[in-house]
Amino acid sequence: xxxxxxxxxxxxxxxxxxxxxxxxxxxxxxxxxxxxxxxxxxxxxxxxxxxxxxxxxxxxxxxxxxxxxxxxxxxxxxxxxxxxxxxxxxxxxxxxxxxxxxxxxxxxxxxxxxxxxxxxxxxxxxxxxxxxxxxxxxxxxxxxxxxxxxxxxxxxxxxxxxxxxxxxxxxxxxxxxxxxxxxxxxxxxxxxxxxxxxxxxxxxxxxxxxxxxxxxxxxxxxxxxxxxxxxxxxxxxxxxxxxxx
Numbered sequence: 001x002x003x004x005x006x007x008x009x010x011x012x013x014x015x016x017x018x019x020x021x022x023x024x025x026x027x028x029x030x031x032x033x034x035x036x037x038x039x040x041x042x043x044x045x046x047x048x049x050x051x052x053x054x055x056x057x058x059x060x061x062x063x064x065x066x067x068x069x070x071x072x073x074x075x076x077x078x079x080x081x082x083x084x085x086x087x088x089x090x091x092x093x094x095x096x097x098x099x100x101x102x103x104x105x106x107x108x109x110x111x112x113x114x115x116x117x118x119x120x121x122x123x124x125x126x127x128x129x130x131x132x133x134x135x136x137x138x139x140x141x142x143x144x145x146x147x148x149x150x151x152x153x154x155x156x157x158x159x160x161x162x163x164x165x166x167x168x169x170x171x172x173x174x175x176x177x178x179x180x181x182x183x184x185x186x187x188x189x190x191x192x193x194x195x196x197x198x199x200x201x202x203x204x205x206x207x208x209x210x211x212x213x214x215x216x217x218x219x220x221x222x223x224x225x226x227x228x229x230x231x232x233x234x235x236x237x238x239x240x241x242x243x244x245x
Contacts, residue, residue: 030143031074037136038063044129051122059110059133065103066137072097073147080154090155097148098168102175104141105216107134109180141172141220142227173216177209 041063076093080086110130117123145168152161178184182199203209 031070034070034136034140034143037139038067041129041133041136044125044132048122048125048129051125059107059130062103062107062110063133063137065100066107066140068100069097069104069148070140070144072100073144073151076151077147077154080151085155087155090151094148094152094164097144098171101141101144101168102172102179104137104144105172105220106176106179107137108216108219109176110134138223142224145220145224146227146231169217169220170213171217172220173213174203174209176216177212178203181208181212 042060045059072093076090076097079093080090083089107130111134114127114130115123145165148168149161149165152164156164178199182203184196184199
């Protein structure tokens with residue numbers, strides 16, 4: 001079919017300024033799908049505005065922030081595929097990724113803003129809208145985690161990349177705690193760096209922060225394993241099918 005041939009062309013086509021290419025359409029195809037989902041989420045918000053509901057663009061801002069780790073991981077993955085061993089560049093990109101990665105699961109906590117009123121028309125719309133924003137943001141985070149993990153495996157040993165992966169999960173949960181409970185954000189690294197050490201110390205000694213971080217980390221870990229299992233199954237199935245043919 002035409003659609004199947006078109007998808008195959010997109011996956012195999014590569015933008016190249018060198019040999020081998022730096023960026024392939026296979027990664028860009030994933031980005032385009034996530035862009036489409038983001039536009040659908042914004043459409044839900046526009047429908048809410050159309051019904052004369054109060055305008056609040058914080059969800060759109062949080063969705064935008066979830067794109068920063070995705071784009072960072074995208075470049076990290078493509079650069080390591082192209083240039084191979086670039087540890088210092090990857091460490092810098094990983095720090096940027098880690099600083100913004102908590103913005104992806106953060107939107108799950110926006111569900112706490114739901115107010116249930118069964119006689120209000122917008123109640124169910126708000127429920128679906130908030131869930132959709134959280135879903136797209138989680139997709140961004142999981143795909144970015146997959147790409148940055150692939151980049152780590154390109155440059156570092158398997159054990160080091162595994163440790164980095166496992167450490168990033170509760171750290172993301174801790175970042176969500178800092179944002180939701182302590183009302184900090186990623187930009188505080190630039191805007192108010194002097195407040196960060198005290199906030200971190202007070203949060204590290206807080207039992208709620210520990211439980212919160214672990215639970216968000218477990219959630220991300222389970223969702224990532226599901227994504228990884230689906231991808232690995234399809235790769236192995238394709239290889240097995242090609243051998244049979």
